[in-house]
Amino acid sequence: MLKGRGVCVKRLLLVALFCCVGWRAGHAQVAVYGQYSGGFLSAATAQSGLTTLVSPSVGAGGGTFGAYDNLYHVGPLKLGGDGRFFIESSRGSTVAGNQIRGTLFGARLALFSKAVPFSPYIQAEMGVASTNYGTQSTRSASFAYQINGGLDYTIVPHLDARFEYGNGQLGSTYAGTRQTMQQLGLGLVVRLK
Numbered sequence: 001m002l003k004g005r006g007v008c009v010k011r012l013l014l015v016a017l018f019c020c021v022g023w024r025a026g027h028a029q030v031a032v033y034g035q036y037s038g039g040f041l042s043a044a045t046a047q048s049g050l051t052t053l054v055s056p057s058v059g060a061g062g063g064t065f066g067a068y069d070n071l072y073h074v075g076p077l078k079l080g081g082d083g084r085f086f087i088e089s090s091r092g093s094t095v096a097g098n099q100i101r102g103t104l105f106g107a108r109l110a111l112f113s114k115a116v117p118f119s120p121y122i123q124a125e126m127g128v129a130s131t132n133y134g135t136q137s138t139r140s141a142s143f144a145y146q147i148n149g150g151l152d153y154t155i156v157p158h159l160d161a162r163f164e165y166g167n168g169q170l171g172s173t174y175a176g177t178r179q180t181m182q183q184l185g186l187g188l189v190v191r192l193k
Contacts, residue, residue, distance in 0.1 A: 029070040029078065035162055035187020037064040039088040039100040041131055041170060042180040058131060060098040062088035064185050068108050082108040082123050086183070096137050100181075102129030102144055110152075117154040122147065129170050129181065143171040144181060152189050160189040 041058040066084030073079075088100045106125030113119075129144035146168030152160040166183040 029080075029191060029193050030067065031069075031160075031189050031191040032067045033065070033162060033187055033189040035064050035164065035185040037062060037086055037088060037164075037183050037185035037187075039086065040180075040182045041100060058098045058100060060088035060090045060100050062086065062100075064183070064187070070108070070110060076111055076113050078108075078110045078112055080108050080110075082106060082125065084125070088183075096132050099132045099139055100129065101131075101139065103127045104129075104144065104146060119152045119154075119160075120150070121152065122149045125168075131170065145169060146181060146183070148183075150185075158191045160191065162187045162189050 038059070038061045064084055064086040066082060068080055068082040070078035070080040083103075083105045085103045086101065088098075090098045104125035104127035106123055108121060108123045110119050110121035124145075124147055126143070126145040128141055130139035130141035132139045146166045148164055148166035150162060150164030152162050154160050162185070164183075164185040164187075166181075166185075168181050169178045170181045171178055
């Protein structure tokens with residue numbers, strides 16, 4: 001039994017050694033992007049005694065702007081970080097309209113090959129987002145996280161078209177419940193290096 005564990009430990013050490021030697025902080029790839037984005041917050045319902053509190057679902061459109069840096073490269077994989085902010089609003093059915101705003105930061109993993117003109121990616125981000133729930137004149141801010149996945153398609157060298165979908169949660173202060181936060185975006189990416 002111990003012999004089997006020794007082989008497993010040796011394999012684990014080989015994988016760790018490969019990761020340490022194979023990962024290199026070579027030529028970082030910095031890019032900035034801007035995209036039209038549509039945001040959606042799900043409705044929230046909470047029960048307090050005999051009272052039921054309901055926030056409507058909120059939909060809004062606007063812009064998402066950010067930058068990423070692919071710091072590490074292992075074959076076709078690129079690992080780095082992403083930071084973004086988004087401002088989305090619409091007139092809605094109330095005087096206040098629908099508003100969703102936020103700032104998120106996190107890790108990014110992309111697959112890149114010069115053989116094909118597209119690069120899929122996934123990002124895990126967290127930060128702060130705020131909304132007025134479509135009913136209030138002021139916004140409430142809270143912790144938020146989101147997983148974004150997308151595809152960058154090279155139009156010309158250093159310029160990509162982008163399609164992206166994100167899904168996460170807003171730790172809302174509305175009735176102490178969490179709301180699903182989704183975003184869909186189309187935009188352009190300018191790679192600086």
